[in-house]
Amino acid sequence: MFNKETINKFKTIPTPFYYYDLEVLKQTLQKLKEESDKYGFIVHYALKANANNAILEIIKSYNIGADCVSGNEVKKAVECNFKPEHIVFAGVGKSDAEINYALDNDIFCFNCESLQELEVINELAVSKNKNASIALRINPNVNANTHKYITTGLEENKFGINIWELETVVNTLKGLKNLQLIGLHFHIGSQIMDLGSFKSLCLRVNEIQNWFASRNITIENINVGGGLGVNYHEPDANLITDFAAYFKLFNDFLELRPKQKIHFELGRAITAQCGTLISKVLYIKKGVNTNFVILDAGMTELMRPALYQAYHKIENLTSACSSMKNISAPFGEGNGLKYDVVGPICESSDCFGKAVSLPETIRGDIFALRTAGAYGEVMSSAYNLRDRVKAVYSDKI
Numbered sequence: 434m435f436n437k438e439t440i441n442k443f444k445t446i447p448t449p450f451y452y453y454d455l456e457v458l459k460q461t462l463q464k465l466k467e468e469s470d471k472y473g474f475i476v477h478y479a480l481k482a483n484a485n486n487a488i489l490e491i492i493k494s495y496n497i498g499a500d501c502v503s504g505n506e507v508k509k510a511v512e513c514n515f516k517p518e519h520i521v522f523a524g525v526g527k528s529d530a531e532i533n534y535a536l537d538n539d540i541f542c543f544n545c546e547s548l549q550e551l552e553v554i555n556e557l558a559v560s561k562n563k564n565a566s567i568a569l570r571i572n573p574n575v576n577a578n579t580h581k582y583i584t585t586g587l588e589e590n591k592f593g594i595n596i597w598e599l600e601t602v603v604n605t606l607k608g609l610k611n612l613q614l615i616g617l618h619f620h621i622g623s624q625i626m627d628l629g630s631f632k633s634l635c636l637r638v639n640e641i642q643n644w645f646a647s648r649n650i651t652i653e654n655i656n657v658g659g660g661l662g663v664n665y666h667e668p669d670a671n672l673i674t675d676f677a678a679y680f681k682l683f684n685d686f687l688e689l690r691p692k693q694k695i696h697f698e699l700g701r702a703i704t705a706q707c708g709t710l711i712s713k714v715l716y717i718k719k720g721v722n723t724n725f726v727i728l729d730a731g732m733t734e735l736m737r738p739a740l741y742q743a744y745h746k747i748e749n750l751t752s753a754c755s756s757m758k759n760i761s762a763p764f765g766e767g768n769g770l771k772y773d774v775v776g777p778i779c780e781s782s783d784c785f786g787k788a789v790s791l792p793e794t795i796r797g798d799i800f801a802l803r804t805a806g807a808y809g810e811v812m813s814s815a816y817n818l819r820d821r822v823k824a825v826y827s828d829k830i
């Protein structure tokens with residue numbers, strides 16, 4: 434992904450920083466559009482994965498909608514000129530202020546997660562003399578077979594309305610005059626690599642659709658959420674996720690009613706591979722059974738490893754660069770050493786990888802933490818009073 438010229442430029446930029454390859458982003462979006470357009474599927478981008486203006490600008494230019502999970506994300510989508518009729522708003526805990534903001538901006542749809550939320554949205558809509566379009570976020574009780582912290586579609590999870598509550602919800606809706614039921618929404622989790630989970634979702638949605646049809650309730654929109662995974666282990670061989678297989682699966686297994694539209698909400702699969710966290714080695718320290726590489730980036734810049742033991746491929750770009758010149762480093766790739774790669778933060782979970790095979794590493798080497806474009810920069814913090822991490826874009830270096 435990085436040529437020598439780029440790596441040499443990295444050496445001149447203060448670290449740590451996020452580097453975004455906008456060409457990779459565009460190629461990803463191109464392929465996504467190609468594959469979803471085959472079936473007339475509507476795609477929304479989940480802003481929570483990465484909400485940088487430069488990234489949103491490009492995504493919007495591919496005529497993709499916005500999937501928001503907070504009032505400020507709705508605001509961001511509006512400010513970045515996503516059309517209100519392309520904005521959906523989910524989340525188990527929408528505050529009154531957030532709902533009011535979304536109502537004022539006439540967004541396409543609220544994805545509602547509880548009975549009480551429906552009542553509140555109706556009440557707020559009544560006071561504005563408006564109608565709110567809503568979809569019921571249903572918890573389908575389908576296992577996404579992913580990390581438990583990013584599993585959202587099981588009965589034990591806080592998300593969505595459970596199937597056994599549907600009867601009550603549908604009856605209550607009849608009395609909520611300022612709500613218009615326009616869809617059903619599902620989202621079973623994130624970083625899903627087993628397409629079988631999506632097939633299970635399709636089959637469950639088909640059953641749920643029958644339930645609504647048997648009550649003569651017409652549903653215009655089916656939103657199957659996001660969650661399509663990316664390859665963290667071999668990013669270069671898989672820069673673009675297999676959108677073809679993903680969309681084909683929904684086309685094959687989801688039974689749509691006449692005129693029904695299908696919506697997707699993808700985050701990670703769009704932005705993960707275009708982003709890399711670039712960091713510099715501060716120190717090498719000998720441990721009892723291991724050597725530590727201490728980077729100037731930590732969990733404050735990239736929280737996923739500390740938060741859910743996520744894997745990010747770690748590369749020493751400085752030695753990669755010297756092997757490109759055919760001057761092999763003292764310990765080349767072949768006789769890799771093992772290092773624990775850690776950050777500077779005062780937490781033992783501030784570790785990017787244990788026993789990572791790397792060429793011999795010295796102070797000042799430039800490191801890349803790959804596949805960090807989704808849920809990376811957006812989760813960064815100022816813990817330990819750290820400076821907020823910066824972003825650098827490929828068209829501007």
Ligand SMILES: *Cc1c(COP(=O)(O)O)cnc(C)c1O
Nearest residue numbers: 479523623659660698699700701
């Ligand atoms: C997070 C989220 C998404 C996007 O998930 P990805 O795994 O990034 O594709 C979509 N829909 C909802 C409701 C979400 O909360």
